[in-house]
Amino acid sequence: MKVLLYFESEKLLAKSGIGRALDHQKRALSAMGIDFTLDPNDQDYDLLHINTYGLKSRSVIRKARKMGKPVIYHAHSTEEDFRNSFIGSNQLAPLVKRYLVSLYKQADHLITPTLYAKSLLESYGLTNPIAPISNGIDLAKYQPSAAKETAFRNYFHLQPDQKVIICVGLFFKRKGLIDFVEIAKSLPEYTFIWFGAVPMYSIPQNIRQIVKHNHPDNVIFPGYISGEIIEGAYGNADLFFFPSYEETEGIVVLEALASRQKVLVRDIPVYQGWLVDRQNCYMGHTNAEFRQLIQAMVNETVPNLTDQGYQIAKAKQISKIGQELQAVYQHVLTPEKANQQYTTIMKTPKL
The missing domain is CATH 3.40.50.2000 (Glycogen Phosphorylase B;)
Structure with a gap:
């Protein structure tokens, strides 16, 4: 298994929570012995795990789809956490929500950090399977x-x-x-x-x-x-x-x-x-x-x-997060095979 971890504008977002989430993903995959690349030009991968929302991100998804690669979108952002942030964020928030939904809909599977975030995505009308997996901690x-x-x-x-x-x-x-x-x-x-x-x-x-x-x-x-x-x-x-x-x-x-x-x-x-x-x-x-x-x-x-x-x-240390990511990857690649850990992740109660 080889994963393309895609993160647009990595330097710009490095100081944010999303930036630290990428670092945790790299460590989690390394801990599990899962091969990954950060290079979107590397076509030798099995699935795309994407973290960001810019135009380049949309292009990477389109390219993966053309090659028949499954797409996992890590839904770090919501309309709710965009509000009360940057200048004009409250006015733009409804448009941001529509844009996020248009991106998230393209994924075979979504991952989001908490049950609460999962409940928000479901309230947007998204029907993709959503796994609540913590960003983890070192x-x-x-x-x-x-x-x-x-x-x-x-x-x-x-x-x-x-x-x-x-x-x-x-x-x-x-x-x-x-x-x-x-x-x-x-x-x-x-x-x-x-x-x-x-x-x-x-x-x-x-x-x-x-x-x-x-x-x-x-x-x-x-x-x-x-x-x-x-x-x-x-x-x-x-x-x-x-x-x-x-x-x-x-x-x-x-x-x-x-x-x-x-x-x-x-x-x-x-x-x-x-x-x-x-x-x-x-x-x-x-x-x-x-x-x-x-x-x-x-x-x-x-x-x-x-x-x-x-x-x-x-309970949220990186090694455990690696196991949960691996379970979702395996399910997306071979959904016909039983995956007990994936079943456990997806059975988490609703809020």
Whole structure:
């Protein structure tokens, strides 16, 4: 079996969740011994696994179809998570939905990260089989490291007793950036760091102004940082706070769980089926509730759920994701043959 993993504009999207998803796919396939190519000009492959949505992606699908190759579309994006992002995103969202549906319809099979994302695709009227498979997490990368944690604290010149709340995400309203800053204003005793970046010209002016000027001194926007600094932040911060309103999964949440970090998220449908409030994380709805939970979690007046959260990440480690991808590949290539793991994946309950 040889797979063409196609990812248009790889450099442009490398800093996004979709970019990390491709990296995880490559690792997952390597772990399973599945041969793959990233070169769309390589015609010696058995099936196309496509991740992106541009005109080149459409061309690659058309070429695969002409050669009789089956197509698997990895549905990372929905109308819902396009809203409240870039300038004009809300006006364009219905058109984006139509465009996505036109692409997804061309696939023999769809893969999407969560049951929630699957339910959205089904609500669009798509009838393709859809496998909910997590984007996965590299557990080894996020194991505790004193050296990485020291590098993080030194980078930001943090005092030993300084309490730090972190978030990782693009500069989007959808990600809860406005709430993050508002809550930070009311908790000046803590340092709030938002890791991530996006071209400033592409986001609405109010978000641009918040990031550049209109935030309190206890909020830091260091931009996109990779490697030991961000990995040290996941391990050393006092709390990972992710107030996003809409996700198809949230790879950064998995990264925090894998780091055995305390996790506070907004109670939204995407977490149904894997995150449970006060069992493996904490969830809130309003800024007032978030403030109370942040204080309680930092001061450890509520139970520490990091071990339980780690078990969620462990269940989504890359080796397991590789097994699930392989099961879908085998089913698409030889649907007449029984595939127990594929049956198990597809029997997941509906939300």
